[in-house]
Amino acid sequence: MRLSAWIGLGVLLGAGAAQPEPMLREEVRVEVxxxxxxxxxxxxxxxxxxxxxxxxxxCSCRGFAYAESGKLDLIRLRPGKPAERIPxxxxxxxxxLDPEGENVKAVLRRWRPAAGDDEILPDAWLQVLARRKQLxxxxxxxxxxxxxxxxxxxxxxxxxxxxxxxxLIGVDRRDGRVRALGSAEHPERPLVLEPETxxxxxxxxxxxxxxxxxxxxxSEGEHVVRVNADKEGLHATCETYECAETGQRGTxxxxxxx
Numbered sequence: 196m197r198l199s200a201w202i203g204l205g206v207l208l209g210a211g212a213a214q215p216e217p218m219l220r221e222e223v224r225v226e227v228x229x230x231x232x233x234x235x236x237x238x239x240x241x242x243x244x245x246x247x248x249x250x251x252x253x254c255s256c257r258g259f260a261y262a263e264s265g266k267l268d269l270i271r272l273r274p275g276k277p278a279e280r281i282p283x284x285x286x287x288x289x290x291x292l293d294p295e296g297e298n299v300k301a302v303l304r305r306w307r308p309a310a311g312d313d314e315i316l317p318d319a320w321l322q323v324l325a326r327r328k329q330l331x332x333x334x335x336x337x338x339x340x341x342x343x344x345x346x347x348x349x350x351x352x353x354x355x356x357x358x359x360x361x362x363l364i365g366v367d368r369r370d371g372r373v374r375a376l377g378s379a380e381h382p383e384r385p386l387v388l389e390p391e392t393x394x395x396x397x398x399x400x401x402x403x404x405x406x407x408x409x410x411x412x413x414s415e416g417e418h419v420v421r422v423n424a425d426k427e428g429l430h431a432t433c434e435t436y437e438c439a440e441t442g443q444r445g446t447x448x449x450x451x452x453x
Contacts, residue, residue: 216239216240217238218238218240218241219237220235220242220303221235221331221332222234222235223333227343227345227366230274231274232271232272232273233271234270234271234333235269235270236267236270236303236333237270238267239265239267239268240265240266241265242263242264242303243263244263244320244324245262245264245300245302246259246262246302247261247262247320247324254353254354255353256353257353257358258350258359258390259302259304259350259353260304261304261305261306261307261308262302262303262305263305264300264302264303266282266300266301267282267301268283268284269281271373281373281374283301283349284299284300284301286301286362286375287299287302287352304332305329305330306324306328306329307327307328309327332349334347334348337397338363338365338393339363339368339428340424340425341424343366345365345366346363346365346376347363347364348361348363348364349362349363349364350390351387358389358406359389359390360387360388361387361388361389361390361393362375362386362387363376363385363393364376367382368428369382376429377429378428378429378430378431378452378453379428379429380430380452380453381452381453382428386431386453388404388422388431392404392406392420396422396429400423401421401423401424402421402422402423403419403420404419404420404421405417405418405419406418406419406433408442409438409439409442409443409444410438416437416438416448417435417436417438418433418435419433419434419435419436420432421433421434431452432451432452432453433450433453434447434450435447435449435450436448
């Protein structure tokens with residue numbers, strides 16, 4: 196369910212609702228080459244409430260509930276430099292329903308569902324969320340293991356139940372620009388992994404993640420993603436294995452480099 200009218204917005208977001216557009220969602224300070232930068236997530240227009248529903252485990256909202264959606268930019272502010280605006284909305288997939296991308300929206304989780312939410316009356320949602328702790332969207336970490344915590348994971352899609360996709364936003368070591376980071380082999384396109392795989396990479400520079408087990412959602416193959424980080428950047432492959440009747444991993448069928 197989406198509440199697009201934003202009735203009671205002033206109650207929900209406080210004094211910030213009266214500020215002119217764009218609307219600030221969040222700001223963090225990031226150390227880059229000895230300089231303190233400010234990174235701001237800004238909505239171009241007041242966002243809509245999204246994935247506000249009692250059945251918050253539906254496939255399309257897995258990992259997003261409860262959320263806001265709209266056109267989203269990352270603003271990079273550096274001392275003595277012009278502001279850099281990085282559009283984040285194009286990173287969110289639209290399932291081919293809108294080939295021109297005009298109606299693509301970014302979705303950011305803002306509140307965590309809680310027990311008893313199925314008893315909330317429709318007219319009471321805004322008041323309930325106004326009292327609930329807001330979740331940060333930019334949680335910085337050293338995902339590429341270069342010694343600097345200047346990347347954050349951004350979920351961009353929820354697929355068949357339990358499966359999600361996310362990219363890594365951070366400073367590209369090739370040119371110092373902020374973008375959705377790619378692999379060392381394919382720096383021109385964002386590296387898309389499940390959030391759980393990114394979480395493993397934060398803990399170790401070399402990881403293995405089974406992103407799709409045998410027979411999961413009808414899959415006849417098991418997909419194993421391997422990622423390692425070194426001085427060249429991130430290296431990622433996906434190995435597809437045949438599934439035995441017992442459900443165990445069988446013969447290696449193919450290896451794809453991300």
